[in-house]
Amino acid sequence: MFNTPDASPGDALASAPALSRTAAQTLAVQLAERFAARIRDRLLAPGARLPSVRQCAAQQGLSPSTVVAAYDLLLAQGLVQAQRYRGFFVRERTPLRGTGAGRAAPAPGAESSDRMAAPVNAAALIRGMFHPAGSRPQPGMGAFPPDWMVSTFMQAAVRRVTTGPALADNSLRYGEPLGDGQLRRVLADRLQVLGLPAGPQQIITTVGATHALDIVSRTLLKPGDCVMVEEPGWAVEFARLAAMGMRILPVPRGPAGPDLAVMARYCEEHAPKLFVSVSVLHNPTGYSLSPASAHRVLQLAQQHGFYVVEDDTYGHIAPEHATRMSVLDGLQRTIYVSGFAKILAPNWRVGYLVAPPDWVERLLDTKLLTTLTTPSLLERALAHCIEQGQLRRHAERIRSRLDEARGRSVKLAQAAGCHFVSEPAGLFGWVDTGVDTEALAQRMLDEGYLIAPGSLFHAARAPSTLMRINFATTQDAAFWKVFKRLAAR
Incomplete structure (x- = not known):
């Protein structure tokens, strides 16, 4: 669904402008700017796949022709590339070399294997530390909440x-x-x-x-x-x-x-x-x-x-x-x-x-x-x-609080249909969601949540149903309610 100007902060897209039928810009332009902002902020990193036209139209409550027009704008800006029968993918922003205006070709003998390339969204997790997707606790974060x-x-x-x-x-x-x-x-x-x-x-x-x-x-x-x-x-x-x-x-x-x-x-x-x-x-x-x-x-x-x-x-x-x-x-x-x-x-x-x-x-x-x-x-x-x-006593308090949080988070995750691939321990849980978590991550951003899809934790990008959760930030039943709703789409 698209967001209206009078939508509440909790419903509005936290990381991009809201879509509005009454705005001066067309819906296609607004949608293109939403994706462009995510690409610039590396929340959609090079190689990431955009939702299919049909998926995007259903998610945003738009017509397929509007989505096609938005993707055409992104193509014209050089932000994405179309791959026949596969869809639209974020382009690699290769720095220019030499004095020429064009992009330099890869050096002779350069490794082209995906396994040697940087992972999809490594920078997104770091950027999320400084620019959270919303005011809520973020499930994909790699640290304890500040108040802890x-x-x-x-x-x-x-x-x-x-x-x-x-x-x-x-x-x-x-x-x-x-x-x-x-x-x-x-x-x-x-x-x-x-x-x-x-x-x-x-x-x-x-x-x-x-x-x-x-x-x-x-x-x-x-x-x-x-x-x-x-x-x-x-x-x-x-x-x-x-x-x-x-x-x-x-x-x-x-x-x-x-x-x-x-x-x-x-x-x-x-x-x-x-x-x-x-x-x-x-x-x-x-x-x-x-x-x-x-x-x-x-x-x-x-x-x-x-x-x-x-x-x-x-x-x-x-x-x-x-x-x-x-x-x-x-x-x-x-x-x-x-x-x-x-x-x-x-x-x-x-x-x-x-x-x-x-x-x-x-x-x-x-x-x-x-x-x-x-x-x-x-x-x-x-x-x-x-x-x-003082540090030792502080760490003991953190460990005790984390043990309690882990117990609550595990129950909520299991109730939402997830199962743990490894025995829950420490700060992070490694869970199988049953759905493609890279695609899910984009839908969760619309709701103001930054998650850590399993593909981020592999040297070669590949679709994954796994997700890393932070036990300290996933005790909120509201997150799991949103997760369950979006994972069922």
């Missing part, structure tokens, strides 16, 4: 490091290259509790965990190198590596860990340089690595000479005894990455990596070339929060 992380101890810690001479000491000169010394000492103590013996000189602070992953990639890899990644996996990591020119080798992730037979075959055929893994509370499945799988992965790394980057982003909400490859390996062929954006302060952007001693200087050089140093004020404030036990 409200505290008083963080402000107190900031005041502590900005009072008197401390402000000048921490802001009027560059900080230590490796990162604030007090924070690194505190982190070293925390890592000892996990069983990871690493001194402060093996720790490098970063602008969030994603920056840590980027430093590792830029230091250990060069364009064209092969990197093994877990699939399903983090959409942003696929896109980041592809943008750097790496060849992505997807490794199926199961309940116990990665598919070891696939990894062994990749090692023989492609000589990968790196394996990126989320051992604990894997995103999106919630799986945690078994000791047996961890040992075998480390044996393959030693045998074939690749390194393992272990992303422990969700370690704060995981059991301390959970299996971590870095602990078993003692940082010989592993690099440990974590951060505090998920659990404490997203905008502080404090992360860190822990590396084998032989790699620290090279990784530090990369950090200095990309960011110089990291903000000492926030690092010192964070160190105080950890030292006083």
Whole structure:
């Protein structure tokens, strides 16, 4: 159905202009502008398929001829392309090269496989963090709701490091290259509790965990190198590596860990340089690595000479005894990455990596070339929060609240006809909806909801009935009511 000018905010399209029969522009122009806005905002990313003419007409309450006219306008603007017998697809916006006015042809020998391309909507999830589809809790978000992380101890810690001479000491000169010394000492103590013996000189602070992953990639890899990644996996990591020119080798992730037979075959055929893994509370499945799988992965790394980057982003909400490859390996062929954006302060952007001693200087050089140093004020404030036990108690409260939310969300999802592909654990649920979730995602946007379709979590785009949900933001029965209605179309 189309939205009228006097529709309520809850009914109106949250991310695009409403369609109105009384507006100065025709309905075809309005519909074209709606799709054009989504394409510009990358909510419809290159390669995404538009609804068929018949589907779009039914969804919007328009005639098929109006939809055809709108799609013709998008074709004329170069925003979409028509594929015979398949439909309309968003065009890749290729940057111009050289001085000519036309688009450059692909470089000779360039990889054209979809598997080497960035995923469909990796940027949409990030953009959704800054520009939510609506005011409601968003099911596709990758973080806790802001109100879950409200505290008083963080402000107190900031005041502590900005009072008197401390402000000048921490802001009027560059900080230590490796990162604030007090924070690194505190982190070293925390890592000892996990069983990871690493001194402060093996720790490098970063602008969030994603920056840590980027430093590792830029230091250990060069364009064209092969990197093994877990699939399903983090959409942003696929896109980041592809943008750097790496060849992505997807490794199926199961309940116990990665598919070891696939990894062994990749090692023989492609000589990968790196394996990126989320051992604990894997995103999106919630799986945690078994000791047996961890040992075998480390044996393959030693045998074939690749390194393992272990992303422990969700370690704060995981059991301390959970299996971590870095602990078993003692940082010989592993690099440990974590951060505090998920659990404490997203905008502080404090992360860190822990590396084998032989790699620290090279990784530090990369950090200095990309960011110089990291903000000492926030690092010192964070160190105080950890030292006083405030972060630990805060994480315990978050875990308790998440356990309750997970129970409610699971019941609502199952009542809406979904079933869980993996045992619900951690922040995310991996559910089978029974419908194409990429097509569903566009219909949900009309209702002000941003969901995370399963195709985002695969290196090669393919239709999927799976969807990742955030347990903290899917406790609202209203969302599942809308989901059930739209999934039944």
